[in-house]
Amino acid sequence: MTLYVIIFFVAVCLGMSVSVYCFGTGSKRAKIFKEIYFSIEDIEGMGVLYTKTGELSAVLSMRNPVQKHCADTAEYNAYANVLTSLMATLGEGYAIHKQDVFTRKRYRGEDNGKREYLSDSYFRYFKGREYTDCTTFLTITQENRKERLFSYDGRKWKDFLVKVGKVRDQLRDRGISSRFLSADEVRHYADQYLAQHFTDGHVSMSNFQVTDDHIGLGGRKFKMYSLVDVDNIVLPTLIRPYTNIEVNNITMPVDLMTMVDSIPGVLSVVYNQVVFLPSQKQEMSRLAKKKNRHASLPNPSNQIAVEDIKKVEELIARENKQLVYCHFNLVVTVAADADLQRCTNHLENAFGRIGVQISQRAYNQLELFVGSFPGNCYSLNKDYDRFLTLSDAASCLMYKERLPKSEDTPLKVYYTDRQGVPVAIDISGKEGARKLTDNSNFFCLGPSGSGKSFHMNSVIRQLWEQGTDVVMVDTGNSYEGLCEYAGGKYISYTEEHPITMNPFRIQREELNVEKMDFLKNLVMLIWKGYSAVPSKIEELLIEQVIKEYYEVYFNGFKGYSKSQRDALHKKLLIETATEGKPTDTNEDVENRINKRIAEMEDRRRALVVSELSFNSFFEYSTARLPYICNENRITGIDISSYNYSLSEFYRGGTYERTLNENIDSSLFDETFIVFEIDTIKDNKTLFPLVTLIIMDVFIQKMRIKKNRKVLVIEEAWKAVASPMMAEYIQYLYKTARKFWAMVGVVTQELQDIIGSPIVKEAIINNSDVTILLDQGKFKERFDDIKAILGLTDVECRKIFTINRLENTEGRSFFREVFIRRGLVSEVYGVEEPRECYMTYTTERAEKEALKLYKSELGCSHQQAIEAYCRDWALSGISKSLEFAQKVNKAGRVLHLQKKT
Template sequence: MSKKNVFDRLYIGIEDIMGSTVLYNSKGEYSVIFEIENVVEQYSADINAYYAFSDVMTSVIRLLGEGYALQKQDIFCKQKYEHEYSNMPFLSQAYFRFFNGREYTELKTYLIVTQEKPKKGFFNYDKKKFKDFHLKIAKLKDFLSGNGIKVRKLNEEEIKEYIYRYISFSFEKGKFTFNNFSVSDNDIKIGGKHLRCISLMDVGESNLPNTIKPYREEKIKGNDIASDILGFLSAVPGADCILYNQAIFIPSQRVEKARLSRKRNRHASVPDPANDAAKEDIDAVLDDIERNGKLLVYLHCNLIVSSSKDLDNSCNYIESQLDKSSIRISKSAYNQLELFQCAAPGCAYYTNEEYDRFLTLNDAAACFLYKEKISGSEDTPLKMYYTNRAGIPKAIDITGKEGKVKLTDNSNFFSLGPSGSGKSFHMNSVCRQLYEQNTDIIMVDTGNSYEGLCSYVGGKYISYTEEKPITMNPFKITQEEDNIEKREFLKNLIILIWKGSDGTVSKAESKIIRMVISQYYASYFGGNKSVSEKLRDYRKSLRETVTDYDEELSEEEIEKLVEEERENITATHEVVEELNFNSFYEFAMKRIPCIVKEKKVKFDIEDFSFVMDDFYKGGVFERTLNDDMDKSLFDEKFIVFEIDAIKENPILFPIVTLIIMDLFIQKMRLKKNRKALIIEEAWKAIASDLMADYIKYLCAPVKVAS
C-alpha cells in the first residue's frame, strides 16, 4: 500500500449482524464499538473507585480471553457551551446568555473489542469463531452494565461518523471537513491543525515505573489526593483535542509462558548480577500467574495531541506531568503515520509487535486505562444550575432524591457562612430556580433580602407595620382540615399566647384546652349528623392522619381519641356560628368552667382570661387572630414573611412563626407538588424552642417500614 493511499484500504466494510454492528478492517479483523462512561468522578479523590474500575477492566480482559484486543479511546476535545434559552423566563435567559460560547473540555470514551485474525495464511470465515465473538460481546455488555458502567453499542451511522472524525481529527460539535494530510518525523498536519503522536512506552528502554497503581497521588495543601495517572489531560494548555489510545492484546498464554521460560533459562545460563535479577523477576511473574490466575498481555498506549497554537508547549506539559508518575515518553516516535493509523478505531493490531507493544500482566495493564469522567449535568427532573470547575453551568439535584441516582430521602440543607459571604445571594438564585420548576415556596425573611425576587415572580410579600400588621385567622378551617394535627397546632397556639414561649403548662391544663378546641369544632361542624355519624367520620380521619415523624396512630390510640370526641360532642350545647379567635374565646370562657367543675381539676381561668383579652375584641392585638390574612394564601406559590420588625417582640414573633409553621404543614400535607421552606437568618429562628422543635420535626428522616 503506497503512502499516497494509506487510508484507502483501512477498512473494508460495516455490517449489521447478530444484533451488533461489526466493523471490518483491511486485514479481516472485525470489531464492535461501545460508547461507555468512566465511573470515577473527577476530583473525587476516591481511591477505592480507582481500584474498583481497574478490577472491572481486569475482569473484562479475562472475560475476552486469548485472541482479542481491547482498545479504549478517551477523547478530550474543546467545545463551545450552548444552551437553548429562548423560551425561558427573563433571568434564566440572562444567565445562559452569559455562558453561551464559553470554552470547556468534553470527554467521550469508546471501548472497541477486536477479534484477531490468524497470523499466517489467508483470512477464512469461521462460523463458530464468529458466533463466539458475538456471545462475548453480549457478555461484555451485560458485565459492564452490571458493574455500574453506562454502555451502548454504536450503530452504522455512528461508527462512520466516528471514523470520519478520527481521520479528519475533528471531534468538535457540528460539521467537519477533510483536508490535506502531511506527515513528517515529528508531527502530522491536517489542514491548519498540527498533530503529534506520543508513545508512552519504548520497549528498548526501561521508561516505565517498577510498580504501578491505578491512580497517582498529588499533594494539595499538604494532603495526598488521588487522581488518575493521566488526569491532567483535561487541562493541557494550548491543546484543542487529545486522544488517549489504549490497546491491550491478549495472546496465547501457553506460548507466552513458554517464551518467558526460555528467556529465564538463557539468563540463568550465564551467571551475572543483571541476569540473576532478570531471572528473579521472571520467576516472580510466572509465580504470580500460577498463584493468582493472572494473564500475560501486551500493552500499547499513545497520545494524539492536536493544537492550532503551540504544539511544542502542550507536548512539553504532557511530558512533565507523565514524569511525575515515572513514565518517560518514547524519544524515538518517528513513526507518526504508523502510530496514527494503529490508533484508528478497530485497527489496534496494526501496531508494530517489535517496538510498540509492552509485555505485562492484565492488572498492571488496566492501571494505564483512563478511569475518570468529567462531571456533567445530572439526569434529574429538578435542574438547579451551578457552574463547574470549567466555569460552565451544570445541572444538579439539590434534593438528592429526585434524580435518576437517589442519594437520600431527606432533602434538607443549610447554607453557612460569615456576613457578606453571599448566602442570601445564593438562596435568591436557588429560590428563583425552584419557583420556575413548580415549587411552592414559603420564606421567613429578615432584612428584605427577598423583596426584589418576590416582586419579580409576582409573589406575596407580607411585612409587619403598625398601620398594616400581619393578621391571620388560624381558626377558620374547612371540615377536611379538621384533624388531630390541626387541633394540636391550635392548642400550642393558645398555650403560647397564654404562657409565652418560656412558660410551662400542666398536663391537666393542656388537656382542657385540647378538649375545648375539639368541642368548639364539634359544635361548628355538628350540622344534622347523628353522634354515630360524626364519630364514624372522625375515626376515619384519624386513620388517615399521621403524627410527628410520619408515624400512624395505633388502634388503641384512635379509640381513646374517639371516646374523647364522644364526650366533646355530647357535652357541646353552645352554637358556634363563625370561626375566629373571638368566637373561640367566648366559647372557651363558657366551656372551661363546666369542664373544671365536671372533672374536678384546677385551671386558672382568671389568668387565662386576662392574658387572652389582648387578642379579643377591643384588645391591643385584636386583628392579629381575627382578620383573614389572605383567602388565596394556600394557593399562592411564592410567599415571603418579612419579620424584621417583630423579631424582638416576645408576643408577636412566636405567634407569627407558629402561623407560618401551620401554613407550610397544610401545604405539605394537602398539595401534591414540591414545597420548600426557607428560613433566612435561621439562628434567630432556632433561638425559639418552638421553632427549633418545628425545624427538627421537618428535618427528621422518614421511617421506612421493614
C-alpha cells in the same frame, strides 16, 4: 510571459516534490488509509469492522463511571477491576482498545423555547464558553493469525459474537451505560479520527502532511506521544488506579491519568489505550526462558531481573493474574500555528510527577496513527510498540473519569460543573429519571459570607420559573429583589401593619387531627412560652376545649348523647360512692348524679360561639376550662396564667389584631410570597407565633393546590425549634412529600446544628437533601457536623475542596456548594450573570442604586435591571460595588453610551 511560465513550472515541481515526500509516489504511504478496512457492516444493529488483515471488531460507545473529583478511591479501584475482568472474559486472541476523546467545545446553551428574562440572561452569559467534553469508545478486536490463509471460520465468528455480548453485559451489570455503534456511526467515527476533528457533523480534510515529529492537515496539526518507550520503560514501582493531590490540606484522589484531559492550548486529545491478550501458557514459558537466560549470567543486574521475574511468577500463581501486552499513546491536536513543544513540555512534566517517562521518539508518527484506528490495533509493531505487564497494571493506566452531564429530569435547576459549564440537576432528588430520594425536603448550612442567600435565590428563582409556588419566611431582606422581580407578595411585619391571620377560622372539612394539633401548639405557645414543655394534663385540657369549641360552632350543644351520658354516669357513680353518706339510698345517688349531669349540660348550652376567631376562642376557653377542671377534679392548673397570657391577643391587648383579622385571601393565588419578619426576630412572643402561623398558611396551600410547592424558612426556623413544636415540625416535614411539596430550612450557625436535638430529630432526619456551603470556618469543629449529618469521609473530602480548586480561570466570581441527595453527592458552582446578581444582591449600596434607576425611569423591576446592567457594562467597571457607588454618588441614571 515566459517568466510567469517558469514560475508556474517551478511551483508545480515543488508541489510534486512535497507530495512525493509526504505520500510517496502512489506506493504504500499513499494507500495506507485505504488498506485499513475491508468493510464495515451492520450485524443485528452492531457495526462490525473487517480489516484487510482479517481482524473483526465491534465498537461500544460508553461513559466512564467515575465522576471527576468524586474523592472516592473505591470507585477508581472498582472500575479498574471491571476493566481487568473484561480482559479475563475476552481471553487469548483478543484486544481491547479504549479511546477517550477530549474535545474543546463552546457551550451553546439549551433550546427550551421561550424563557423568563433571568433564565435567558443566564444562558446568554454562558453561551460561547469553552469547555472540555469527553466521549469514550471501547473497541473489541479478535485477532487473525497471520501465518494462516484467511478464511471464514464459523466457530471463531460465533466466539466473537459471544465475547462482545459478554463485555456489554458485564458493563451493564456494573451500572456502566454502553451501546454498540451502528455501521454508519462507526464509519463516521473513523472519519472523525482520520481528520482528528470531533466537533462537527461533517468531516473534511485537506493538505494532509506527515513530518518526522507531527502530522498536519488543513488548519490543524497533531502529534503522537507514545507513553512508554519499550527500550527504556520508566514506570513507578507501585502503580494504582489513582493518584493523590493536596487540596486545602486534604488528600484528594484523582485519576492516575487525569492530566490527559487538561493539556493547555489543544483542540482535541485522543488517549489510546490498547491491551493485547496473549496465550498465558506461552507467555509464562517465555518468562521462564528469560529468567533462565538472566540466571546464566551471574551479575547484579541479571540477578535483579531474575528476582523480578520470580515475583511476577509467584503473583500469577497465587492470585491468578493475567499477563498482557500494552500500548498507550496520545494524539494531541493543536492549531497549525501553535507550538507543539509547549504541549510536549507540559506532558513530560505532568507524567514525570507520577513517575512515567513518555517516549521521546517521534519518527513513527504515521505508523502509530494508523495503528490507533479503531479495529486496527494489531498493526502496531510487536517489537517496539508493545510492552508486557499484568492486567491490573494496565487497567491503572487507563482513563476512568467522566465529566458531569445534565440529568434527565423535568425539574431542572442549573449549576455549573467544576470547569464552569452549566449542568441541570433535579434538586428534589425524586422527580428525575433516576430517583435519589424519598422526600425532597432540604437542610442548608453556610456560614456568613459563604454565598448562602445568593445560592438560595438562584434555586428559588428556577423553581418559581418552573411553576412552583414559593412561600418564604425571611429575617434579613435576602429575597426582596427576587420577590419584586417575580411580581410576588412581600409582606413585612410592622406595628402599623402587622402580619395578621385568623388561624381559628376553618371549614368543617379542615377539622382534622393535623389542624387540631396545630391549634393546640399555637395555644400552648402563647400560654407556656417558647421553651417550656407542657404537661400531659395541660395538653389534654387544651385538646378538649378546642374540640368542644368547634363542636359548639358547627353543631351547637344539644345535650350529651346516650354513650356520653353513660360514661359520665359511671364516672360520677364512682365519685359519689367515695363522698356519699352511709344513709344515702340508691335513689338518692341517682338523683344526685342526674342533677350534676343536668347542671353540666346547662353550663355547656350557655356557651355559644357565633364566629370563629381567637377572640371567640378566648371567651369560650376561659369560661369552659375552670368547669372542665372542676368536673374532672383536676388540680394544679394555673388558669389565671392562662387567662393573662392569652389576653395579650384578645380585644384591647397588645397584639389584638394578630390572630383576629383574616389573612389576605389573594395570598392563596399568589405564586411567590415572602414573609419578612426581621423586625420581630427578637420578640420572644411574636416571633415563634407568626412563624408558626405562616407555616400553617403553607400547609393549607400545600393541601389544596395541585402544583409543586416549596416552603423555605431562613433563620426564622429557630423560633419554632423547641420541644413543644417538634411534633408539629416533624408532621410538616413528613406530610410535605405526599402533596408534591418540599420544605427547607437555612441556617448559618454551627451551634444551631450541634446544640439542638429538635433540629436533628425533626428537621435533619427528615431531610433527604443536604446543602453545605464553604465550611472552612468550621473545619476545626467539623467532626460534630459530620456526625450529626452522617457525612462519610468521601463526602468530607469533597466539602473541603469547596472554592479551593484551581478552576477560576476565565470565569467571573462564583461560589461552590456541596449537595447531597440521598446517597449521591457532588460539588457544584453557583455562577450567575450580572442581571441575576442584581436581582439577588443584599448589598445595601447596590440595592439603593437599582432602586434609583427604577424610581427615575418609572419602570418595572426587570426594566430597571436591564438599564442598570447595560450602563454597568458600558462603564468598564468590573466590580459591582464600585459601579453602585458611582451611581449613588451621581444620584441619577447614568445613561452611558457606547464609545465610537
